[in-house]
Amino acid sequence: MAAPPLFDRIRSEARSTAERKVASVLLEGYPTRALTTVEVLAKQASVSAPTVLRFLTKIGFSRFADFQAAAIADVERQLGSPLNNIRSEAPAETPHHIYQRTLLMQAEALQLAAAQAMPAEFDAIVDLLVSPRATIKLLGGRYSQNLAQRLATQLGQLRPSVVFTPLTLGFAYDTLVDAGPQDVFVIFDYRRYQSELLTFARGVRQSGARLCLFTDTWRSPIAEHADAVLTSPDASTSPFGSRVVVTAQIEAIVAAISLRCRDSSRDRLARIEELRNLGATEPSKES
Amino acid sequence: MAAPPLFDRIRSEARSTAERKVASVLLEGYPTRALTTVEVLAKQASVSAPTVLRFLTKIGFSRFADFQAAAIADVERQLGSPLNNIRSEAPAETPHHIYQRTLLMQAEALQLAAAQAMPAEFDAIVDLLVSPRATIKLLGGRYSQNLAQRLATQLGQLRPSVVFTPLTLGFAYDTLVDAGPQDVFVIFDYRRYQSELLTFARGVRQSGARLCLFTDTWRSPIAEHADAVLTSPDASTSPFGSRVVVTAQIEAIVAAISLRCRDSSRDRLARIEELRNLGATEPSKES
DNA sequence: CCATTCCTGTATTCTTTATTACATATTGAC
DNA sequence: GTCAATATGTAATAAAGAATACAGGAATGG
Known part of the structure; x- marks a missing residue:
């Protein structure tokens, strides 16, 4: 399972000290930690809200909502098909004929x-x-x-x-x-x-x-x-x-x-x- | 296949037509669909925002934020445990509604x-x-x-x-x-x-x-x-x-x-x- | 068929949260 | 050490969203 592109972007773009704090907070709890407000994130990283915003702008999200949407998309990807949520199956043998599949x-x-x-x-x-x-x-x-x-x-x-x-x-x-x-x-x-x-x-x-x-x-x-x-x-x-x-x-x-x-x-x-x-x-x- | 308690609560509490709409929207995309705003949910279910709020109140969340927090908790639970805790529960419950049966x-x-x-x-x-x-x-x-x-x-x-x-x-x-x-x-x-x-x-x-x-x-x-x-x-x-x-x-x-x-x-x-x-x-x- | 109750939507208010403007601090180069 | 440039925080503003009050309408029971 390759790391999501967003994950890498967060990691690589962090330059200054405050930004690195933000980045590590984000990465530690990726992607669910992104599901809060800017201010909570700021507090967790011990920085100010604008710093968080600025960092996100840097990695390509001019609006916080956009970033959050991207994070949610990754959550969904990681959860996989809704099926996994409700009924998690054994590793599964999928290598089959298309008919059986x-x-x-x-x-x-x-x-x-x-x-x-x-x-x-x-x-x-x-x-x-x-x-x-x-x-x-x-x-x-x-x-x-x-x-x-x-x-x-x-x-x-x-x-x-x-x-x-x-x-x-x-x-x-x-x-x-x-x-x-x-x-x-x-x-x-x-x-x-x-x-x-x-x-x-x-x-x-x-x-x-x-x-x-x-x-x-x-x-x-x-x-x-x-x-x-x-x-x-x-x-x-x-x-x-x-x-x-x-x-x-x-x-x-x-x-x-x-x-x-x-x-x-x-x-x-x-x-x-x-x-x-x-x-x-x-x-x-x-x- | 033990579904999260919240999941069941959503399912069982829906009584009227509008509430059922809300509930099915929520269940279809559980739990990630809960990660939006009330108004988006309302629109997806073709009902008004207050109806969504009222339904959530009914299942025990007086504030929307509380409900969302619970949903996020479920997301984290599922992401947290790779081979899920969900399936480890009851092996087979057949006593069901005829639809599910x-x-x-x-x-x-x-x-x-x-x-x-x-x-x-x-x-x-x-x-x-x-x-x-x-x-x-x-x-x-x-x-x-x-x-x-x-x-x-x-x-x-x-x-x-x-x-x-x-x-x-x-x-x-x-x-x-x-x-x-x-x-x-x-x-x-x-x-x-x-x-x-x-x-x-x-x-x-x-x-x-x-x-x-x-x-x-x-x-x-x-x-x-x-x-x-x-x-x-x-x-x-x-x-x-x-x-x-x-x-x-x-x-x-x-x-x-x-x-x-x-x-x-x-x-x-x-x-x-x-x-x-x-x-x-x-x-x-x-x- | 009428009255009562419950359900649902509209419009408004209030709260929370993102965003911007500006001031201050920090860093790095000369 | 001073200047410039960048980084960061504080505080004010704007936007979004949640919660409430009210009114219309459907369902229910006599």
Whole structure:
């Protein structure tokens, strides 16, 4: 682990006695000691505040806030992925085939999500999705429509009034026109966020309908308008964001719902199966 | 995996919607995200500053500075002990909310899949999917069409000649008519297996085209006719089979492909982006 | 449906903290 | 030893940020 560039800069730039005091204080407790105020640092180094400021200017930070931001960045780097914070693992054997590496990486992502999970938020979504008189309308962005569709399909098996709204060219505001307080919208929005979706979300908000949002940890701007938000890490080995955690979230939602309304959903499932078989007994023709 | 006490306190005390927003922002980036100002936190959570303050009061910090100090203490604790004290605690607590249980269950499924993985099989599929003169045709059953579509979308970004074949009513054998040795089919088939897909697969076989299959560990009968098969466990907390592992497999495939043809795929991606922006500059109208 | 309670945001005030201006000390060269 | 140049501290000022008071709005229970 090479020393951070900032660390070296602090060390090499200290010239005069007071500056060296400042530098050594900084280095001793690097980087966490930088997380205080100028005056505290000054006191720790037994110098005056301006001296600290001047030194930092010298190493390239005209404003103290900039220096502190850099220090925080280093803290984050040292802590590594948030995963290490919550669940510190054995040294780990990473030398693997990309296939296995991907699977294991996603396994970790799931564990991280589980550790950070906030059941209350999750339950809030479930509450919205089980309300019997509501109509559930789902949509997503270019690459997350899939997810909306998947949830729609499964949800549609468990309860009535579920609509998947494809996000087609030109965009269909038809769904929005009829929207009212009785509706619950579910939006999937991941980077790069699509402005159309934000516009849509604002409309939802105005109509008085409820809004659930699935997004990445960077948080779509739609979050501001949502009643409940479920975020997921999306780090990936591929050039596209991972949808593994979201997929699991969707399944968890479905599981919770089918548990919540055990009877009604079981009946419904049975009935669907029945209807399907009914069709199968007829000679099925192609074309 | 004992999380710091502060971490748990944040999680458990969040009651109302706004507070939950605050809490999830805090948890996502714990503990470093606490190293900013109240207003930044408020903005990130899409709530007002006083709401943040009130929440922190609730979890026992009457002054923001106190909370921040506690967060910094946690940072130092984590940086201080290289091989963390966190993990040394309880080995496994399974009694959890269904949300967390689902995520953790899927994490295990992924680890299992990684352990059982056979890279050779994986590579075989990648080989088939990168061959430049081939046309890739993807399809899936009632509930796995999604997966086919997802793979198709991503694959289509990396290489030309990718077609998603929706499995519509009556079934379209159009795709099959033109099939020949130059084609590579990708089929997703999970329980309950659909007989139409099996019929289709036989047709593929006869045409001399290659066939990749994604299925569950129970192995679709199509496996018999496939050139390469990737199976996945599908245990789930919901009444439907889980698609988490498959999703990860798909992403691994995409990752491997984009790695294999680094240059061409990057160029292609850039070009797609370019074209998309081209469209964005025009005034886009709805309807 | 109404009243009450709790939640949440806006605007203001007050505190803390960074920054600057200036005076004083220190160092180094001649 | 004196001058110049640089380094440092003190004190005043400006900026940023935390805390508070209040008002509007949503949820809850009758």
